[in-house]
Amino acid sequence: MDVIVLGSGVIGVTTAYYLAQGGARVTVIDRQDGAGLETSFANAGQVSPGYAAPWAAPGVPLKAVRWLLQKHAPLALRLDGSLDQLRWLAQMLAQCNRADYAVNKGRMLRLAEYSRDCLRALRAAEDLHYEQRTGGTLQVFRTPAQRAAAQRDVAVLAAAGVPHALLDADGLCAVEPALARVPGLLVGGLRLPNDETGDCHRFTQQLAARARDLGVVFRFGETIAGLDHGGRRITGIRLTSGRMQAQHYVLALGSYKVFRVKIQDAYHREHDE
Numbered sequence: 001m002d003v004i005v006l007g008s009g010v011i012g013v014t015t016a017y018y019l020a021q022g023g024a025r026v027t028v029i030d031r032q033d034g035a036g037l038e039t040s041f042a043n044a045g046q047v048s049p050g051y052a053a054p055w056a057a058p059g060v061p062l063k064a065v066r067w068l069l070q071k072h073a074p075l076a077l078r079l080d081g082s083l084d085q086l087r088w089l090a091q092m093l094a095q096c097n098r099a100d101y102a103v104n105k106g107r108m109l110r111l112a113e114y115s116r117d118c119l120r121a122l123r124a125a126e127d128l129h130y131e132q133r134t135g136g137t138l139q140v141f142r143t144p145a146q147r148a149a150a151q152r153d154v155a156v157l158a159a160a161g162v163p164h165a166l167l168d169a170d171g172l173c174a175v176e177p178a179l180a181r182v183p184g185l186l187v188g189g190l191r192l193p194n195d196e197t198g199d200c201h202r203f204t205q206q207l208a209a210r211a212r213d214l215g216v217v218f219r220f221g222e223t224i225a226g227l228d229h230g231g232r233r234i235t236g237i238r239l240t241s242g243r244m245q246a247q248h249y250v251l252a253l254g255s256y257k258v259f260r261v262k263i264q265d266a267y268h269r270e271h272d273e
């Protein structure tokens with residue numbers, strides 16, 4: 001089986017590694033000179049299954065309106081007027097309620113916990129070192145309202161069997177004594193002892209080297225200019241240096257999914273007719 005993986009961030013490289021391990025012939029394409037040089041380069045380094053939560057949450061529609069007016073908002077929405085985008089927006093807004101939030105968060109939690117366990121197995125199998133630390137994480141609350149709002153997540157964590165502790169100010173200082181130096185500033189926190197941290201760039205670079213050992217070919221410095229497709233199937237990729245084809249394609253371009261709309265529109269046309 002021939003596979004082209006588009007993008008060599010943490011997702012593209014990890015996908016390429018597992019595919020090669022499963023016997024596929026894999027080529028990875030990226031415009032950068034190496035693996036993990038864009039979003040996967042300098043993120044916060046948290047491996048936090050416990051914090052996995054959907055954007056579609058109660059209160060988000062109101063917050064989103066405020067964010068639209070901010071210069072550095074956590075959520076940016078560029079309306080393009082397409083049917084596909086409007087459909088997506090309507091579906092997201094319909095999920096912004098307590099019941100759907102709990103279901104969706106529960107699903108994300110289970111998937112994230114499984115992924116964290118895969119990461120541990122991969123780290124041990126390939127002897128990866130990326131400044132990983134396994135001391136857990138601590139989310140701190142400045143206001144009683146923030147601590148009260150965490151109850152919603154705690155219920156889902158408990159239902160999913162994820163170890164956690166909702167702490168008051170004293171409990172917070174017992175876990176992290178340095179916080180005793182700011183008395184009165186924090187009212188509590190949520191501790192997730194099984195969370196981890198690490199350097200995503202290092203991880204991606206090391207796994208890319210292991211993938212190369214398994215036969216994965218990396219073509220760096222290649223910009224993907226477009227995708228050819230017939231209906232829902234991708235039939236080739238257009239690089240600035242020429243065209244490439246494979247039996248299967250994996251899109252791992254992070255936030256740069258510039259071709260998504262076209263293919264989804266074709267999908268909806270097929271299914272609406």
Ligand SMILES: Cc1cc2nc3c(=O)[nH]c(=O)nc-3n(C[C@H](O)[C@H](O)[C@H](O)COP(=O)(O)OP(=O)(O)OC[C@H]3O[C@@H](n4cnc5c(N)ncnc54)[C@H](O)[C@@H]3O)c2cc1C
Nearest residue numbers: 007009010011031039040043044045046223224253254256
């Ligand atoms: C500030 C910040 C902090 C974050 N902190 C955390 C955290 O603590 N924990 C966590 O889990 N996540 C965190 N994230 C999110 C996390 O970093 C991303 O989800 C993850 O890196 C995405 O990986 P990726 O492989 O999907 O995308 P990317 O790493 O962006 O990889 C996409 C690749 O595609 C390539 N590419 C794109 N377009 C083209 C093209 N046209 N032609 C050729 N190549 C192309 C790019 O060069 C890039 O290498 C954070 C993100 C940010 C921005």
